[in-house]
Each structure stands twice: as C-alpha cells, then as structure tokens.
Amino acid sequence: MLRATNIEKSYGALPVLRGIDLQIDKGEVVTIVGASGAGKSTLLHILGTLDTPDKGKVFIQDQDVFNQSGRNLAAFRNKSIGFVFQFHNLLPEFTALENVIIPGLIGGRNDREVKERGLSLLERLGLHDRMHHKPSELSGGEQQRVAVARAMINAPDLILADEPSGNLDSHNAIELHNLFFKLRTEIGQTFVIVTHNESLATMADRKIELKDGRIKA
Known part of the structure; x- marks a missing residue:
C-alpha cells in the first residue's frame, strides 16, 4: 500500500537520504529507528508528502503522490494520510471533539x-467523557489520544507518527503503543512510526533502521 523507490534528499550540500527503497503493506505497524541525524523524520515527511524528494518516487495505493498538482496533493494528503506528532499540535481554544x-x-x-465519526472515535479511544474538554484540561496521554483520533477522522490509508510517545511518561507511552496495535487489529490501520523508544520499536511488525541516510541491512 506504500512504496518508495530510490528516495534522495539533500539540504544544501548536506545529503540526508541516499537512495531509500521500502515497501509497507496494509495493516502493518512499522517503526523507523536510528541515531539523530540519520534522516528518520525527513523520510517520514517525504512519505507523508509534507516534503518533496530530490529524486525518487512515493506511491500510496498505487498512486504516484508527487505526480499531481499542489492543490490535488493537499486534498490527497488530507484524505489519505493521518499525522501524529510528539507535541500533539492541538489547538488550545477548541475542545477535544472540535x-x-x-x-x-x-x-x-x-x-x-x-x-458523528469524531464522537465514535473518541469513545473508541476511551475519551467519551473528555470530548468537550479543552487540551489544557487533558493529561498528556489524553491529548495524544485526541491527536490519534484527529489523524483517523478521514479514515486515512496510512497514519504516520513522529516520536508520538516522546513527550509522555512511561505509563502513557505504553498505553499509546498498545493503542496502535489495537487499532491495527480492530480496523486494519497501517502505521509508520519514527521512534527512539526501544520497546515500541521491538513491538512492531517490522523495524527499519536508518544509518547515514540509508537503510541498514
């Protein structure tokens, strides 16, 4: 369902990705690991169409994602890809449901x-009694579950997560990790997760390690 071929990316004279090939199947939970500066977040942003490669192609559901206009790409991103980031990025003036x-x-x-879908998702994620609370009234774990629900609102083919448990304590991190696998089991959701959390990395169906901009064999 996701295929990337020969992805290269540089920033100025600094090469960050040096020819990445990968394939991810529907319903997989895949983690991307590696030292800081290995290119993990850059790769995730390219897979999510938030950044463009200097070379190579990305296909989601057999569609060449970068072979479309900027407007169509934005619409495709909104419908087909959900994002979860380390710091939630919730709007403080709105409730969880909003x-x-x-x-x-x-x-x-x-x-x-x-x-109706938002209410259903928040209930599924154990937040039925918190949906009208604003982010400042929620714990860090609750905020991150709201972010997961937001990522799922359009029933995307793919959810990309960048250090999703990096700002959580160990208890909430474990709960979040278990939630990813629950969603994979119950609805077949596909996750690609950049993480430094070793327990999450080893729980995944597959772990991809980047080193110096390449996938380590």
Missing part, C-alpha cells in the same frame, strides 16, 4: 457525519 473534526471539515465533508 480538534478531532477539523481535518474532516477542511476536507469538505458533511458536518453531521464528521461530528
């Missing part, structure tokens, strides 16, 4: 349907 449904509203979906 934060969750924003990508659906941006995508032009029916307000009522989006709200």
Whole structure:
C-alpha cells in the first residue's frame, strides 16, 4: 500500500537520504529507528508528502503522490494520510471533539457525519467523557489520544507518527503503543512510526533502521 523507490534528499550540500527503497503493506505497524541525524523524520515527511524528494518516487495505493498538482496533493494528503506528532499540535481554544473534526471539515465533508465519526472515535479511544474538554484540561496521554483520533477522522490509508510517545511518561507511552496495535487489529490501520523508544520499536511488525541516510541491512 506504500512504496518508495530510490528516495534522495539533500539540504544544501548536506545529503540526508541516499537512495531509500521500502515497501509497507496494509495493516502493518512499522517503526523507523536510528541515531539523530540519520534522516528518520525527513523520510517520514517525504512519505507523508509534507516534503518533496530530490529524486525518487512515493506511491500510496498505487498512486504516484508527487505526480499531481499542489492543490490535488493537499486534498490527497488530507484524505489519505493521518499525522501524529510528539507535541500533539492541538489547538488550545477548541475542545477535544472540535480538534478531532477539523481535518474532516477542511476536507469538505458533511458536518453531521464528521461530528458523528469524531464522537465514535473518541469513545473508541476511551475519551467519551473528555470530548468537550479543552487540551489544557487533558493529561498528556489524553491529548495524544485526541491527536490519534484527529489523524483517523478521514479514515486515512496510512497514519504516520513522529516520536508520538516522546513527550509522555512511561505509563502513557505504553498505553499509546498498545493503542496502535489495537487499532491495527480492530480496523486494519497501517502505521509508520519514527521512534527512539526501544520497546515500541521491538513491538512492531517490522523495524527499519536508518544509518547515514540509508537503510541498514
């Protein structure tokens, strides 16, 4: 469902990715690990179409994602890819439910349907009694589960997570990791996760290690 071929990326004279080939199947939980500066986040941003490669192609569901206009690419990203970041990126003035449904509203979906899905997701993630609370009223673990619900609101093919448990204590990190596998089992969700957390890395179906911009054999 995700295929990247010969991905190269440099920033000025500094090469960051040096020919990355990878394939990820539907329903896989794959972690990307490596030392700081190995290119993990750069690769994740390219897979998520937040950045463009200097060379190579990315296919999601057999679609060449960069072979489309900027407007169409933005619409594709909104519909097909969900993102979870280390610091949640929740809007402080909105409730949990309002934060969750924003990508659906941006995508032009029916307000009522989006709200119903948001309510369903928050209930599935154990936040049914917290959906009308603002981020400042939620714990770090609860905020990150809201971020996961937001990533899932448009039923994306793929969820990309960049150090999703990096700002959580050990208890909440374990709960978040277990949530990823629960969602994979229950709905077949596909996850690609950049992490320094060794326990999450070893739980994954597959661990990809980057070193000096290449996949370590």
